[in-house]
Amino acid sequence: MRNTLVTSCLTAASMALIFFSQSLSAYTQDQQTYLDASRALENKQYGQYRTLRAKLNDYPLAMYLDYNATMADTLKLPGKNALIEIEKYKGSPLYNSARYRYLLTAGKAQRWRDFLVISPDRPNDVRLQCYFNLALYHQGDKKTAFEATDELWLYGKSRPNECDPLFALWTQAGHRSQTMIWSRMLLSFNAGQHGLVSYLAQKITRHKTEANLLVSVYKDPNSLRHTQRFSNNAAIYGDIVEAGLRKLALSNINQAISLYKKYHKLHRFGPEQDASLNHYLVRRALIFKVEKQRSHIDSMLPKLKSDELFGMRMRWAIGEKDDATVAKYLNLLSPEGKADPRWQYWQIRITGKTDAALAQTQANILSQERNFYGFYAAQSLNAPLSMNDDGLAFSSNMKTKLNQDSGLARVSELLAIKRPHDARTEWIYLLRRHDNQTKAEYGLLALENGWYNFSVEASIQGQQWNALNLRFPLAAQKSFAKASKHFGVNIDEIRAISRRESAFYRFATSGVGARGMMQLMPATAKETARKYRLLYNQPNDLYRADNNIMLGSAYYSQILKQFNGNRVLATAAYNAGPHRVKRWLADSKGQLDVMSFIETIPYTETREYVQAVLSYRMIYQQSHSPNASMFTTYERDFAY
Numbered sequence: 158m159r160n161t162l163v164t165s166c167l168t169a170a171s172m173a174l175i176f177f178s179q180s181l182s183a184y185t186q187d188q189q190t191y192l193d194a195s196r197a198l199e200n201k202q203y204g205q206y207r208t209l210r211a212k213l214n215d216y217p218l219a220m221y222l223d224y225n226a227t228m229a230d231t232l233k234l235p236g237k238n239a240l241i242e243i244e245k246y247k248g249s250p251l252y253n254s255a256r257y258r259y260l261l262t263a264g265k266a267q268r269w270r271d272f273l274v275i276s277p278d279r280p281n282d283v284r285l286q287c288y289f290n291l292a293l294y295h296q297g298d299k300k301t302a303f304e305a306t307d308e309l310w311l312y313g314k315s316r317p318n319e320c321d322p323l324f325a326l327w328t329q330a331g332h333r334s335q336t337m338i339w340s341r342m343l344l345s346f347n348a349g350q351h352g353l354v355s356y357l358a359q360k361i362t363r364h365k366t367e368a369n370l371l372v373s374v375y376k377d378p379n380s381l382r383h384t385q386r387f388s389n390n391a392a393i394y395g396d397i398v399e400a401g402l403r404k405l406a407l408s409n410i411n412q413a414i415s416l417y418k419k420y421h422k423l424h425r426f427g428p429e430q431d432a433s434l435n436h437y438l439v440r441r442a443l444i445f446k447v448e449k450q451r452s453h454i455d456s457m458l459p460k461l462k463s464d465e466l467f468g469m470r471m472r473w474a475i476g477e478k479d480d481a482t483v484a485k486y487l488n489l490l491s492p493e494g495k496a497d498p499r500w501q502y503w504q505i506r507i508t509g510k511t512d513a514a515l516a517q518t519q520a521n522i523l524s525q526e527r528n529f530y531g532f533y534a535a536q537s538l539n540a541p542l543s544m545n546d547d548g549l550a551f552s553s554n555m556k557t558k559l560n561q562d563s564g565l566a567r568v569s570e571l572l573a574i575k576r577p578h579d580a581r582t583e584w585i586y587l588l589r590r591h592d593n594q595t596k597a598e599y600g601l602l603a604l605e606n607g608w609y610n611f612s613v614e615a616s617i618q619g620q621q622w623n624a625l626n627l628r629f630p631l632a633a634q635k636s637f638a639k640a641s642k643h644f645g646v647n648i649d650e651i652r653a654i655s656r657r658e659s660a661f662y663r664f665a666t667s668g669v670g671a672r673g674m675m676q677l678m679p680a681t682a683k684e685t686a687r688k689y690r691l692l693y694n695q696p697n698d699l700y701r702a703d704n705n706i707m708l709g710s711a712y713y714s715q716i717l718k719q720f721n722g723n724r725v726l727a728t729a730a731y732n733a734g735p736h737r738v739k740r741w742l743a744d745s746k747g748q749l750d751v752m753s754f755i756e757t758i759p760y761t762e763t764r765e766y767v768q769a770v771l772s773y774r775m776i777y778q779q780s781h782s783p784n785a786s787m788f789t790t791y792e793r794d795f796a797y
Contacts, residue, residue: 187216188574194222217566218574224251231255232262236274243275248564248590250582257282264288264319269295279305287320294326303332311341313348335363339393342368346375346400367393371400378405381416387425395425399434406441411449414438418453436461443469446476458486464494471503476757478748480507498523502530502752527623529768532775533752536787544779547623551601559595559602562587572608577664584611585618593619600627609633610662629776632661633674636703640710646717650724651675651710653773654731657766663702672699675709685712723792725751728770733763747796751788754797 184192194209206226213219224246231242239259246252256275263272264285269292279289286309293302306327309320316324327333338361345353354375358368370387374380378401381387387394398420406413417438420426426434439457442450443466458466467486474482484507490500501523509516517538524535527545535542559565564587571580584603588596600615609632616627632655641648658676659665671678677685679696686693689711692704699705713727716735720726730738737760745754758764771787778785786793 184574187213188570191216191218191222191570192574195225198222198226217563217570220246220249220251221579224255228255228258232259236263236268236271239271240274248562248586249567250579250586257285260285260288264291267291267295283309284317284319287317287323291323291326294323299330303327303330307332307337311337311344313341313344313353314350315353333360335361339364339368339396342371343396343400346371347403351375364393367397371397374401375404378402379409379412381405381420382412384416384419384423387420388423390424392427395427395430398425399430402434403437406438410438410441410445410447414442414450414453432461436463436466440466440469443473446473455482459489462489462491464491467494468500471500472757475503475753476745476749478753480510483507498526498528498530499756502534503756505534527776529772532772532787541783542775542779544625544776545623546625547621549597549601549621549624549626551598551605555598555602559599562590564590565599565602568608568611569606581610581614581662581664584608584614588615588618593621595619597621597624597627600624603627604630610660613656613660625776629656629773630661633702633706636706637710639703640706643707644710644714646710646714647774649774649777650728650770651706651713652777653770654709654713654728655706656773657769663705664700670696672696673705673709674702675705675713677705677709677712681712682708685715688715721791722789723795725755725767725771725788725792728767729758729763732766733758733760737763742797745797749797751793751795751797 190209190212194206194213197203197206197209206222210219210222210226213222227242231239234242243252243255243259246255259275260272260280261284263269263275264287272288272292273296276285276289280286286305290302290305290309293299293305302323306323309316310324310327310333324333338357342354342357342361345357355372358372361368374397381398381401387398402413402417402420405416417434421431421435435457439450439454439461442454454470458470467489471483471486474480474486483503487495487500487504487507490497494500495504501519505516505519505523508519520534520538521540523531524538524540525531525543525545527543532542564583568580568583568587571577571583588599591599596615596619600612600619600621603609603611603615604626609630612627612630615621616624621627632652637648637652637655640646640651655661655674658671659674661674663674665674665676666672667676669678677699679699682693682696682699685691685708691707691711692698693708699708713731716730717724717727719735720730720738726738726742729741741754741758745757749757755764755767758767775785775787
């Protein structure tokens with residue numbers, strides 16, 4: 158589904174609920190003892206807990222028990238003693254968790270010496286950074302503390318309450334200059350923080366008139382049409398006009414560009430400021446393909462020299478079948494832009510209209526690449542697809558080396574006792590400790606063990622782009638086969654969708670609430686389950702691989718029928734929604750071929766999603782149908 162940036166956000170309770178109805182697998186004695194000890198600790202049965210814990214001294218997950226049992230006491234220890242306890246967790250996710258909790262506790266209690274023992278260097282978390290600077294201040298290093306506070310304070314949104322005491326000391330020491338207040342007002346303006354803009358306007362003194370003017374422009378950016386009010390040549394007025402035009406562009410791009418031209422002639426902006434604002438306004442006009450600004454855009458683009466903007470303009474031209482404009486901007490691309498497979502493909506199309514032999518030579522080169530455009534080029538030449546696979550293979554002698562990292566044993570045990578989220582976190586930490594070659598070996602081990610999401614993660618962290626067995630494993634084979642047969646959909650299509658949606662992590666959860674391997678929204682799942690009489694009682698059911706794949710495949714088969722079997726349209730609809738795809742088809746009015754339609758999909762995410770799913774399907778099909786086409790005849794000949 159759309160917006161599928163994946164995060165893992167399950168609580169331990171919801172994990173337990175998911176597995177509750179599943180038949181219990183047999184645990185080893187140590188695993189059962191660990192679970193019993195965890196339960197005793199949770200129920201505050203401390204005598205029973207100590208008895209059970211004594212049996213687990215060599216068990217890989219014993220540190221999890223120790224963490225939960227002793228962390229409350231560790232938080233009370235002086236820094237030197239706490240450091241000894243916290244170091245016991247080094248090499249596991251518990252280490253960062255323990256440090257964070259201790260630092261937060263020490264900061265709240267103003268135990269500055271303890272804080273600096275645990276964190277002699279600046280932490281990453283903003284709240285802890287504020288405590289760190291306070292600790293430096295109270296330990297006598299005011300200069301370093303206040304220098305770092307400058308950067309913390311200059312931010313377009315409010316900072317956590319923990320920063321207030323630091324900011325108060327910093328302000329009292331005279332470090333909050335009028336220039337800094339003005340800079341933060343501009344940051345807040347651009348971040349859409351009206352309350353913060355107004356608050357800062359009350360604190361400014363040297364530029365009070367300009368501050369009030371900025372507040373009024375925030376409320377009514379169209380007031381910039383009264384150019385005489387902003388005729389002062391001081392740079393601060395250029396700041397006001399720039400901020401106002403950016404805000405105005407969100408609601409009235411034509412007016413914003415018209416006023417930009419006027420202020421540009423008045424030399425209201427510095428060179429860098431002018432270029433940045435111009436880029437922003439042209440980009441906004443390109444997003445919405447504002448016809449009224451076409452000539453302005455075309456006059457500005459050569460000056461802006463941006464491959465991103467050239468690409469946006471070419472997509473507009475592709476939608477209009479305007480080859481001359483496409484050719485113009487292909488020539489303006491940087492060397493890096495020209496090397497992009499996307500623009501190589503479109504160069505081949507343009508070249509082919511005047512020089513077929515050269516176009517074929519270019520297509521031969523592109524066909525050697527393993528990507529959407531390379532695959533299409535290969536098929537247009539009736540050539541085999543280039544997989545460029547490193548063919549990594551697992552060997553048993555790797556195990557001795559890989560087992561030396563104790564994190565692997567923790568991963569294995571956490572999976573065995575059904576703690577997949579903790580196991581995944583341990584896996585990520587484990588990979589970070591090793592070089593890319595070793596990460597690839599861990600990926601092979603994951604593949605050997607059937608930890609398919611972990612093999613994908615290893616390929617990403619290890620940058621093993623040519624390790625196709627790691628990147629595209631045959632995960633959940635029985636579930637995909639069952640769904641494929643039941644709904645009459647191609648198994649490689651639904652597998653490719655799942656690979657793109659979740660990388661086969663069944664507890665994947667997007668920022669908007671899509672869940673599971675095929676990233677279904679609960680409302681979509683509920684309606685699909687009702688229509689097809691499938692099992693679905695609550696959102697957590699979507700974390701069951703079999704349920705999710707059945708529901709996702711049912712939904713995909715539904716939209717596939719809705720678009721008469723056109724997989725290009727169905728794939729786009731799975732990501733962006735059928736209503737948007739219908740709108741795009743209405744906009745293109747049957748004037749585009751399949752490659753042009755895909756290229757002109759307005760949403761970058763959906764455009765890349767469609768290309769990825771089609772490519773992933775081709776990769777999966779190589780093992781059994783290497784000659785399968787990317788598009789059916791119907792899809793290729795359809796008037797989009």
